[in-house]
Amino acid sequence: MSDERRLEVLRAIVEDYVQTREPVGSRTLVERHRLGVSPATVRNDMAALEEAGFIAQPHTSAGRVPTDKGYRLFVDRLSAIKPLSSPERRAIQHFLEDAVDLDDVVDRSVRLLAQLTQQVAVVQYPSLRRSALRHLELVPVGDRRLLVVIITDTGRVEQRTLDLQEPVPELVVPELRARLNAAVAGRRLVDLPEPLEQMTLAFPEADRPLVRRVIRVVEDTLAEATEERIVMAGAANLARSGTDFPGTIRPVLEALEEQVVLLRLLTEMAEDSAGVAVRIGHENTVEGLTETSIVATGYGGDGEAVARIGSLGPTRMDYAATIAHVRAVARYLSRILAG
Amino acid sequence: MSDERRLEVLRAIVEDYVQTREPVGSRTLVERHRLGVSPATVRNDMAALEEAGFIAQPHTSAGRVPTDKGYRLFVDRLSAIKPLSSPERRAIQHFLEDAVDLDDVVDRSVRLLAQLTQQVAVVQYPSLRRSALRHLELVPVGDRRLLVVIITDTGRVEQRTLDLQEPVPELVVPELRARLNAAVAGRRLVDLPEPLEQMTLAFPEADRPLVRRVIRVVEDTLAEATEERIVMAGAANLARSGTDFPGTIRPVLEALEEQVVLLRLLTEMAEDSAGVAVRIGHENTVEGLTETSIVATGYGGDGEAVARIGSLGPTRMDYAATIAHVRAVARYLSRILAG
DNA sequence: CCTGGCACTCGGCGCGGCGGAGTGCCAATC
DNA sequence: GATTGGCACTCCGCCGCGCCGAGTGCCAGG
Numbered sequence: 001m002s003d004e005r006r007l008e009v010l011r012a013i014v015e016d017y018v019q020t021r022e023p024v025g026s027r028t029l030v031e032r033h034r035l036g037v038s039p040a041t042v043r044n045d046m047a048a049l050e051e052a053g054f055i056a057q058p059h060t061s062a063g064r065v066p067t068d069k070g071y072r073l074f075v076d077r078l079s080a081i082k083p084l085s086s087p088e089r090r091a092i093q094h095f096l097e098d099a100v101d102l103d104d105v106v107d108r109s110v111r112l113l114a115q116l117t118q119q120v121a122v123v124q125y126p127s128l129r130r131s132a133l134r135h136l137e138l139v140p141v142g143d144r145r146l147l148v149v150i151i152t153d154t155g156r157v158e159q160r161t162l163d164l165q166e167p168v169p170e171l172v173v174p175e176l177r178a179r180l181n182a183a184v185a186g187r188r189l190v191d192l193p194e195p196l197e198q199m200t201l202a203f204p205e206a207d208r209p210l211v212r213r214v215i216r217v218v219e220d221t222l223a224e225a226t227e228e229r230i231v232m233a234g235a236a237n238l239a240r241s242g243t244d245f246p247g248t249i250r251p252v253l254e255a256l257e258e259q260v261v262l263l264r265l266l267t268e269m270a271e272d273s274a275g276v277a278v279r280i281g282h283e284n285t286v287e288g289l290t291e292t293s294i295v296a297t298g299y300g301g302d303g304e305a306v307a308r309i310g311s312l313g314p315t316r317m318d319y320a321a322t323i324a325h326v327r328a329v330a331r332y333l334s335r336i337l338a339g
Numbered sequence: 340m341s342d343e344r345r346l347e348v349l350r351a352i353v354e355d356y357v358q359t360r361e362p363v364g365s366r367t368l369v370e371r372h373r374l375g376v377s378p379a380t381v382r383n384d385m386a387a388l389e390e391a392g393f394i395a396q397p398h399t400s401a402g403r404v405p406t407d408k409g410y411r412l413f414v415d416r417l418s419a420i421k422p423l424s425s426p427e428r429r430a431i432q433h434f435l436e437d438a439v440d441l442d443d444v445v446d447r448s449v450r451l452l453a454q455l456t457q458q459v460a461v462v463q464y465p466s467l468r469r470s471a472l473r474h475l476e477l478v479p480v481g482d483r484r485l486l487v488v489i490i491t492d493t494g495r496v497e498q499r500t501l502d503l504q505e506p507v508p509e510l511v512v513p514e515l516r517a518r519l520n521a522a523v524a525g526r527r528l529v530d531l532p533e534p535l536e537q538m539t540l541a542f543p544e545a546d547r548p549l550v551r552r553v554i555r556v557v558e559d560t561l562a563e564a565t566e567e568r569i570v571m572a573g574a575a576n577l578a579r580s581g582t583d584f585p586g587t588i589r590p591v592l593e594a595l596e597e598q599v600v601l602l603r604l605l606t607e608m609a610e611d612s613a614g615v616a617v618r619i620g621h622e623n624t625v626e627g628l629t630e631t632s633i634v635a636t637g638y639g640g641d642g643e644a645v646a647r648i649g650s651l652g653p654t655r656m657d658y659a660a661t662i663a664h665v666r667a668v669a670r671y672l673s674r675i676l677a678g
Numbered sequence: 679c680c681t682g683g684c685a686c687t688c689g690g691c692g693c694g695g696c697g698g699a700g701t702g703c704c705a706a707t708c
Numbered sequence: 709g710a711t712t713g714g715c716a717c718t719c720c721g722c723c724g725c726g727c728c729g730a731g732t733g734c735c736a737g738g
Contacts, residue, residue, distance in 0.1 A: 025731050038681050043732070061687045061732050139476045139488065147474075147496070149488060159496045161440070235574060236592035253575035341710095364700050377712050382701070400701050400718045 007077060008035065009045045010054055014066050014074045018316050021244075023063030068281035068315065071293070075278050075319050082324040089328070092116075096332050102126070106231055109309065109333050114234025116325040119313035120256065124266060125229040126152070126300055126307045126337065133184050138177045138214065146173075148217050160217050164210070172207050176214065179203075228263055232256060237313075244314045245291055255288035256312075265289075266308045269296050276323050281315040291315060295322045299330040300337045309333065346416060347374065348384045349393055353405050353413045357655050360583075362402030407620035407654065410632070414617050414658050421663040428667070431455075435671050441465070441496075445570055448648065448672050453573025455664040458652035459595065463605060464568040465491065465639055465646045465676065472523045477516045477553065483507070487556050499556050503549070511546050515553065518542075569598055569605070576652075583653045584630055594627030595651075604628075605647045608635050615662050620654040630654060634661045638669040639676045648672065 012033040016024040026039040026046060035042065046064055049055045054070035057063065066074065084092075095112055099105040106123055113121035137149040146162040179202065200211050235256065238249045245252065256262060265286055269277035279294045294312045298305020309330050311322050351372040355363040365378040365385060374381065385403055388394045393409035396402065405413065423431075434451055438444040445462050452460035470491035478486040485501040518541065539550050574595065577588045584591065595601060604625055608616035618633045633651045637644020648669050650661050 023731090027731075039731095040681055040683090041679085044680085047733080057732085059688065061730080062689075063731065135478065135486070137476065137478045137486070137488070139474060139490070147476075147490065149476075149478075149496070151486070233596060236589050236596060239587045239589035239592060248578045250575050250578035253578060257572060257575060362700090366700075378700095379712055379714090380710080383711085386702080396701085398719065400699080401720075402700065 005035070005037070006045045006049060007073075008033075009042055010049055010066070010070060010074060011077075013046075013049075013055060013064055014071065017066055018318055021316065023058055023065050025063040028063075066316075068283065071280045071315060071319070072283075075280065078320060078323075080320075081274075081327070082320045084324060084328050092328060092332050096336050099336070105333070105336055109329055110231050110233040113309065113311055113325060113329045114237065116329070117311045117313065117322050118234075118237050118240070119311050119317065119322065120232060120234045120237060121309075121311050122230055122232050122262065122266065122296075123309045124263065124307040125231070127228060136177070136180045136184050138173055138180070146214065148214060160220075162213060162217050164213070169207065169210075172203075172210065176203075176207075176211060180214070230259055230263055230266070232262075244316075251288035252292060255286055261286055265294070266296055266310055269294070269308075269310075271297065276327060277310075278319065278323070293317055293319070295319070295326050297326055297330045299334045306337075344374070344376070345384045345388060346412075347372075348381055349388055349405070349409060349413060350416075352385075352388075352394060352403055353410065356405055357657055360655065362397055362404050364402040367402075405655075407622065410619045410654060410658070411622075414619065417659060417662075419659075420613075420666070421659045423663060423667050431667060431671050435675050438675070444672070444675055448668055449570050449572040452648065452650055452664060452668045453576065455668070456650045456652065456656075456661050457573075457576050457579070458650050458656065458661065459571060459573045459576060460648075460650050461569055461571050461601060461605065461635075462648045463602065463646040464570070466567060470640075470645055471527050475516070475519050475523050475557070477512055477519075485512075485553065487553060489557065499559075501552060501556050503552070507549065508546070511542075511549065515542075515546075515550060519553070567602055569602055571595060571601075583655075590627035591631060594625055600625055604633070605635055605649055608633070608647075608649075610636065615666060616649075617658065617662070632656055632658075634658070634665050636665055636669045638673045640673070645676075 009029070012029055012035065013024050016029065016032060026042040029035070029042055030037065030039050046055065049070070050057070050064065054067060054073060055064040056067050058065060092112060096105065096108055099108050106125060110121045110123040113123070133150065133152060135151040137151070139147040139149065144164045144167055146164060148160045148162060150158045152158075200208055200215070203211050235253065238244070238252055265279075265284065269279055271277045276295060276297045279296075281293060282290045284290060284292065284294065289312075291314065292312055293315045294310055296308050296310030298308050300306030309326065311326050313322065348368070351368055351374065352363050355368065355371060365381040368374070368381055369376065369378050385394065388409070389396070389403065393406060393412060394403040395406050397404060431451065435444065435447055438447050445464060449460045449462040452462070472489065473492045474490040476488040476490070478488065483503045483506055485503060485507060487499045487501060489497045491497075539547055539554070542550050574592065577583070577591055604618075604623065608618055610616045615634060615636045618635075620632060621629045623629060623631065623633065628651075630653065631651055632654045633649055635647050635649030637647050639645030648665065650665050652661065
């Protein structure tokens with residue numbers, strides 16, 4: 001009994017089940033795939049695969065269904081990545097190229113991915129922490145408020161208002177603005193803290209508290225994981241005809257509304273050698289997502305990713321296609337942001 | 340046969356149906372409500388109500404169900420607005436008061452409303468057009484770019500970059516900033532165009548093209564309806580236990596993803612005397628939303644609303660409660676924004 | 679180690695009968 | 709003339725039954 005063929009059988013089971021959404025039996029399996037052996041032989045292999053926990057049967061005397069473990073093995077052995085057709089590529093590129101600003105790029109990307117995969121797409125906004133700063137602006141609003149505007153090289157703009165105990169000295173603001181920008185230009189937010197602290201010393205004693213507060217706001221802004229926004233599209237795809245989910249899709253929708261959780265999940269996911277991360281079923285410990293799988297990868301930035309993009313669907317999804325789509329969109333997205 | 344009682348019967352039918360989600364018959368109706376008449380009498384009234392198109396029966400010899408027209412009459416005659424309990428009020432207020440900035444306020448509001456109504460909540464971001472300007476900031480970025488930052492009194496911040504053919508004269512920027520702010524302070528964007536045009540004349544001939552371009556950007560920004568963002572929460576509530584929707588919730592989810600359509604719908608809705616707008620079932624011509632009702636109202640601004648907030652659910656919703664909740668959240672939201 | 683054969687299991691489906699909730703109508707009553 | 713009790717009728721939903729087919733596990737033979 002060759003291990004080789006058993007893997008082949010698992011592969012066939014996964015593919016058939018993904019396509020038909022029904023437990024697959026030994027007879028239909030040999031009919032559809034050129035396995036070169038009889039149903040009886042396949043049955044033996046199936047028994048072994050079940051013993052090892054890769055497949056299971058919903059009821060006695062029913063066909064087999066892959067388990068999470070089975071999908072995992074399948075995905076790990078998945079060597080060939082489906083190449084996209086070249087019209088498909090062109091469509092992606094053109095669609096994204098028409099975007100007018102960062103919001104538009106992200107919006108288009110997430111919709112596109114949802115459309116391609118027919119699943120739920122999730123895109124994290126380019127992270128502030130790993131982006132480089134283009135400019136820092138201070139605007140007095142009234143006489144006890146200061147608006148801090150942070151502009152990154154990915155085109156993202158973030159702002160915070162700062163309430164002050166006492167009026168801001170008119171003259172300090174332009175100077176602070178100039179010095180801050182000098183200290184900050186082109187640096188990534190994660191690399192900042194030290195230069196800023198030194199800068200404080202250049203100001204007269206009296207102004208230092210104010211300077212410290214402004215610096216504090218900038219630091220807080222970058223520290224706040226809350227500010228990591230994500231956008232989502234394709235929720236409607238969860239409710240597709242086939243009864244994809246056991247009970248309702250409610251728990252899934254609930255989980256998806258918790259952006260914080262989703263964000264953590266997305267960033268936690270470890271990428272494999274090919275740069276794509278896959279979480280299958282119960283590998284997602286998040287409540288409500290244990291019946292779903294997530295395919296994600298990073299985008300933007302050379303070498304180190306600036307944010308992540310992913311697709312979420314039922315564990316029984318077309319992994320090969322999803323991986324291809326996620327990679328493709330991530331690649332074009334990176335290109336657009338860099339250009 | 341008093342018209343008075345017929346209305347009472349309709350009322351009872353709507354209330355029972357909303358609660359039980361099942362067609363309601365004459366017997367159970369008299370048992371649950373103190374109508375003071377016999378089932379037979381109610382049956383006569385029902386026949387009349389059906390004749391007039393306010394109710395219908397799913398199958399012969401089944402109970403009655405309100406039609407869209409029935410709900411409409413019910414809502415129009417709905418005089419008493421359910422007052423919220425005072426713990427409920429306090430909870431709303433505290434929850435919203437803890438918000439740290441505009442994004443947070445909007446986010447909290449939409450979640451809160453979804454939670455209260457157990458439906459889908461939608462909040463439109465404070466509109467630029469109807470907000471008053473607090474401050475206008477010009478920031479040179481590089482020597483051929485100008486960043487225009489627009490800050491409104493609702494706390495919203497919008498920015499645009501402006502590419503220039505020739506370098507900006509260093510000195511013009513501060514002057515332009517000062518003059519613009521003088522011309523603009525406290526005015527609503529819709530009221531602007533004329534004062535800005537006059538202002539151009541105050542600059543030396545050479546600088547006028549630049550001034551005109553900046554003004555142009557400000558005007559464009561306010562003209563772009565695209566910039567009207569909305570946020571949504573509570574999609575999971577659509578998938579509640581009871582089989583609320585005929586087929587699936589898919590068409591509804593799809594419609595909700597089309598923010599542009601949703602936005603148009605929200606702004607089109609005409610408010611009644613009490614300031615709340617209700618669209619019932621097929622009154623929503625939007626595809627996918629013909630089985631849902633929407634309750635919406637404006638918020639922010641004195642007299643004239645600055646943006647809208649609403650709740651969407653199955654036609655069979657608790658209108659009285661939903662209206663109360665929408666009004667309450669809108670009121671507190673307005674208060675927060677004003678303070 | 680593979681294969682064909684065989685007995686067994688079990689879920690899904692269609693059918694028929696039943697009960698209950700509800701209606702519509704009619705004649706009697708106030 | 710509105711209201712009411714009575715009565716016959718309708719129809720949906722539910723339950724139990726039996727069949728069929730797909731699928732399995734095992735065994736003996738190649």
